[in-house]
Amino acid sequence: MPRPLRVAVVGSGPSGIYATDALVGQDAIPVQVDVIDRLPVPFGLVRYGVAPDHLSIRSVRDTLDKVLDKPGVRFLGNVNVGSDVSMADLHDCYDAVIFTYGASRDRRLGIPGEELAGSVAATDLVAWYCGHPDADRALFESLLPTATGVVVIGIGNVAVDVTRVLAKTVGELDHTDMPQYVFDTLARSQITDIHVLGRRGPAQAAFTTKELRELGELADADVIVRAADLELDAGSAELAASDRAVGRNVEVMREWSRREPAGKGRRIHLHFFARPHELVGGEHVERVVVERTRLTEEGSAVGTGEFFEIPANVVVRSVGYRGTALDEVPFDEARNVIPHVDGRVQSGGASVPGEYVAGWIKRGPTGIIGTNKKDAVATVGSLLADAADGSLPKPARAGGIDDLLAERGIQVVSTAGWRSIDAAERALGATRGRDRTTIHDTSDLLAASNPG
Secondary structure, eight states, rough: OOOOOOEEOOSSHHHHHHHHHHTOOOSOOEEEEEEESSSSSOOOHHHHTSSSHHHHHTHHHHHHHHHHHHTTTEBBBOOBBBBTTTTTHHHHSSSSEEEEEOOEEOOOOOTTTSSSSEEEEEHHHHHHTTTOOOOHHHHHHHHGGGOSSSHHHHHHHHHHHHHHHHSSSSHHHTTOOOOOHHHHHHHHHHOOOOEEESSSOOOOOOOOHHHHHHTTTTTTEEEEGGGGGOOOOHHHHHHHOOOOHHHHHHHHHHHHHOOOOOOEEEEEEEEOSSSEEEESSSBBBBEEEEEEEEEETSOOOEEEEEEEEEESEEEEESSSSOOOTTSOOOTTTTTTBEETTEEEEEEEEEEEEEEOOHHHHOOOOOOSSHHHHHHHHHHHHHHHHHHHTTTOOOOOOOOOOOHHHTTTOOOOOOOOHHHHHHHHHHHHHHTTOOSOOOOOHHHHHHHHHHHO
């Protein structure tokens, strides 16, 4: 009887799990899948990128988690492709490799002063309050308690998430699974004003109405919007009339613009037609120079030459995610993705045998979590077609990757190890009346994975 097809999925976020589910969910070709992640825990940005207070979105982890228990699926956590194992090692051990490691780095603004202390990426701030093992705790735990003014650059859902977390009281966050150090730091916050900058208008904002409305429901934060920023040009008015989500967003903000501030402890200022021109300060950012913009007939934002300044101790860049290269894997530096045709990795105009890609590292950071399912299924379809026609290379190591990892002394976190971490986090949360508290330190995660 022929052995099952062996596939390595590099990355355990939604794309990786959806690809795994598609592989083992079909019965035309027997498949065994190893889901490999450099972290000791699965789920990628669902664990470390979705706002902790959005419990309904984070609950998708429970659905993804069930796939790890399916026959033919293994989780191999704490295995870094590129240092612990090479691409040559993976090709020696597997018939095919699917890259699904996402796009986790931030995009830059490209303006003067961006390198000043106090200028940070939203990706790094989100990693900190979600308990990512790589988060710079010292940076944020010194920065946030000393700040009074924050500028968030961007008008997408991540910008709204960052704004909401910084504007909430600790009591409004106490039910979440954030590490205790986050609560302790936010409890010392002196922030009074958070300014959100969008270079285009309210009709072009990328946030969803549910996330937007939440800003107006916070216990100790007023939302302030200039009525002038909500005057729509003809193109924006047409967009608001034709797109119900856009129309709802504009109406929510118009209602805010008519409100009298209630004198709450914090103020959220939404600025449209405003783009950062320069960050100014000595060694640390002190203020942001902002240029007012206008929309062209094509919908692009252009500067008007009118400037104003906003005092700020912290500037959070939230202008998008970008993918990063993996050693020995083709990479499109211009688009920050792995080049592909129908999910097959491309190099020099030809497909790389046995290499596939899915998710954000395939198409860029677009779509919602569910978008990755259709994307992953399409890539798996290409892989299975190649397996059926015999075009996949044959692995050299009959025994697979286990012996290799053991020889190199890699402490692999298995599915059972992840279950132990999960139980430890739930037990830790219970000590403070929460469902879960995220364990953030890698050594603690590894210890929890092997409690014996």
